[in-house]
Amino acid sequence: MATAARSLYLPTPPKPSNPSPNHRLHVPSHFRPRLQRHGHRLAASSSDLTSFPDPAPTPNGVYIPLAAAHAAAVAAIDVDAATEAELRENGFRSTRRTKLICTVGPSTCDAAELEALAVGGMNVARVNMCHGDREWHRGVIRAVRRLNDEKGFAVAVMMDTEGSEIHMGDLGGAPSAKAEDGEVWTFSVRSSDTSLPDRIIHVNYDGFAEDVKAGDELFVDGGMARFEVIEKLGPDVKCRCTDPGLLLPRANLTVWRDGSVVRERNAMLPTISSKDWIDIDFGIAEGVDFIAVSFVKSAEVINHLKSYIAARSRGSDIGVIAKIESIDALKNLEEIIRASDGIMVARGDLGAQIPLEQVPSIQQKIVRTCRQLNKPVIVASQLLESMIEYPTPTRAEVADVSEAVRQRADALMLSGESAMGRYPEKALSVLRSVSLRIEKWWREEKRHEALELQDVSSSFSDKISEEICNSAAKMAWESMLSLSTLRMATWPPCSHDAVQTAQSSRSRRRRRSGDG
């Protein structure tokens, strides 16, 4: 399991073993073979080498012949097809560390569309069990596996559970419905297999009509459309649209009363519903790499799921990702992060539970805590929302993506942009180019950053020892910065371990059992 999780983030760079006396680069051999299964051996072309300049001697006088080291490293490192293309395009110095996750939906579910995403840099394909049926998901998961096996890609699969959230029905097959200002719509718990009349929406939670009151606010899809409850008539709740918007099938519903989220009986529903357990069994059987758990409230459910996976599939390396999207999750943040293999900042639902203006600072806090606890973290939702409809992102969206990369999020996730948008490949390419740009900027900034060390000694003799230690630390820091380029070239990138993300569970199993 740890292997899959680390595929998003490998925090500790490997220690070079036995540095040779002349300080030439030593490529740690235990890092070489990771990509072997799907790997393409990347031959060092002369253009790769000429675009990779030899540096000046480092401040402490150590001279490292980069081109030679680079050639040796290139000859030894195997990469998957998408990484190979990126390396050829950008050179080793621009190897991307930020992973890209695409939600697969009607816009991207066939083999050619999935391949286009893999070529565009998708590291993880996400299937959301809230939508579609298991046959549909099986088809997607297998298509991703085929891409990996037959075309040398290395795309991992993440299955996202539906969770016990309240959501609308599927609009009788319609792709969306528009709610206009002042219109009265009925949200009903009456079950119906057939399509409901206009402006009647089915709600999946039986207690909905009992829990709401006239005057409550109803947020659809994290506030993309809003209604006010005007009347209850048995199982039907009549609501007036106050903020017009597009209603999407199975959109999440949140009720607010007097400025706070209403957490009535639905807060007592289990995090993992009986349907989720069946989906989890399905995911284990299909060999998904990650299971993302919706509406996690505490560490307990993560521990329980991990034990369940371990019991169901011995030696499984399925990573469990906790989605932080509720007030309860924020209360227990640290214990949830410690228990999980990774975290998703699920800003869509989170933004329906806390005031919107708090979402950016909460995101920063979650990412920072994950960094401190060495856990991979995904920033998700509405990164490029306008690209569902338009081919170019807004400047604000680009700034949002940049900020997530600057915060050192390990992965960025597309939702509707790739699942049902008109420009999934373009959206992915924006994530990719912005990630590369900010990472480059970050490396350049870091290069000029001075190492600040606090004075801790009180006596004169301690001060002398401290000076010596500080000088040694600063020299190490400077040489480390000058070596950062080299590190990119020789170590399989750390949180950017395209290799591991790359490997499907199946290929890992095969290799483990010795036939791959």
Ligand SMILES: Nc1ncnc2c1ncn2[C@@H]1O[C@H](COP(=O)(O)OP(=O)(O)O)[C@@H](O)[C@H]1O
């Ligand atoms: N498997 C699917 N089948 C149909 N539509 C999907 C599927 N997955 C995602 N979608 C569409 O893409 C939108 C965004 O996906 P996602 O963010 O996963 O879901 P949600 O909006 O429910 O949180 C969904 O609202 C839905 O309209």
Ligand SMILES: C=C(OP(=O)(O)O)C(=O)O
């Ligand atoms: C990623 C999210 O979860 P889901 O797509 O399941 O609503 C979110 O709410 O931001």
